[in-house]
Amino acid sequence: MQIGQYKIDIFETGDFALDGGAMFGVVPKPLWSKSYHAGDELNRIAMTARCLLIRSAERNILVDTGCGDKMHPKMRSIYDLDNSIKSIDLSLVNYGIAADDITDVILTHLHFDHAGGATVMRNGETVPTFPNAKYYVQKKHFEWANAPSEKDRASFMPENWMPIVNAGMMEFTDGPGEILNGINAVPLNGHTPAMQMITVSDEQTTLAFPADLLPTAAHIPLPYIMGYDNYPLTTLEEKKIFLPQMAEEGWLIVFEHDRFTIAGKVVAGEKGFSCGEKTII
Numbered sequence: 001m002q003i004g005q006y007k008i009d010i011f012e013t014g015d016f017a018l019d020g021g022a023m024f025g026v027v028p029k030p031l032w033s034k035s036y037h038a039g040d041e042l043n044r045i046a047m048t049a050r051c052l053l054i055r056s057a058e059r060n061i062l063v064d065t066g067c068g069d070k071m072h073p074k075m076r077s078i079y080d081l082d083n084s085i086k087s088i089d090l091s092l093v094n095y096g097i098a099a100d101d102i103t104d105v106i107l108t109h110l111h112f113d114h115a116g117g118a119t120v121m122r123n124g125e126t127v128p129t130f131p132n133a134k135y136y137v138q139k140k141h142f143e144w145a146n147a148p149s150e151k152d153r154a155s156f157m158p159e160n161w162m163p164i165v166n167a168g169m170m171e172f173t174d175g176p177g178e179i180l181n182g183i184n185a186v187p188l189n190g191h192t193p194a195m196q197m198i199t200v201s202d203e204q205t206t207l208a209f210p211a212d213l214l215p216t217a218a219h220i221p222l223p224y225i226m227g228y229d230n231y232p233l234t235t236l237e238e239k240k241i242f243l244p245q246m247a248e249e250g251w252l253i254v255f256e257h258d259r260f261t262i263a264g265k266v267v268a269g270e271k272g273f274s275c276g277e278k279t280i281i
């Protein structure tokens with residue numbers, strides 16, 4: 001799709017799986033399994049790691065990078081990570097883009113399923129995957145990632161960002177505002193401190209990449225909040241602020257982790273918010 005000067009593509013970097021109960025928090029399985037995959041024998045539900053590729057005449061911008069392929073075999077098995085068919089490299093090749101061509105990488109936050117692809121192992125050394133890019137993350141989130149709570153510590157692996165920082169390639173965003181022309185950061189604090197939702201807008205259209213505020217289309221109803229969230233009541237407040245705006249203004253929402261629904265619009269109905277027009281796989 002085209003928004004202003006940008007051509008936007010949505011692509012996947014690999015599939016993985018997460019515990020269904022953790023993904024839906026207090027919502028009982030008989031309810032959440034009506035709107036999402038019911039899980040395998042280990043109660044893991046099918047997820048994907050989706051990214052945005054935003055191109056203009058001068059720039060090739062990525063938003064998030066998926067899990068990457070540095071993960072330890074034990075972790076790969078726990079998360080059922082599979083990037084044999086889909087990967088960031090294969091997807092970029094399809095668009096005729098090499099890693100060297102990426103000018104900017106916006107990271108919503110530094111959990112491994114968003115920032116894992118930001119660095120890569122080359123000759124036994126972990127280096128930035130995109131050698132000519134500026135990377136962007138919220139300063140407050142970076143501080144949290146380096147001293148996380150015991151609750152989300154397992155999701156932070158410093159090898160996903162320290163090589164970028166050490167190479168002087170990390171730019172720190174601080175609060176809401178424009179990162180690049182027409183591309184805005186909206187910091188959110190429920191999932192993890194200062195995760196940045198990204199919006200791309202022109203006069204007619206807003207596309208939003210809310211990351212783990214709405215990881216799947218099934219997370220649109222207010223009580224569907226992940227057990228992974230550090231501050232679930234903050235997530236609830238953030239959903240109460242943004243879902244009405246998303247519905248009223250007809251934003252196209254990209255669901256970063258939904259294996260089945262790529263994007264959709266939020267609809268406000270008598271029973272609350274739900275996913276209207278969907279783009280499915």
Ligand SMILES: [Zn+2]
Pocket residue numbers: 109111191212
């Ligand atoms: Zn996360």
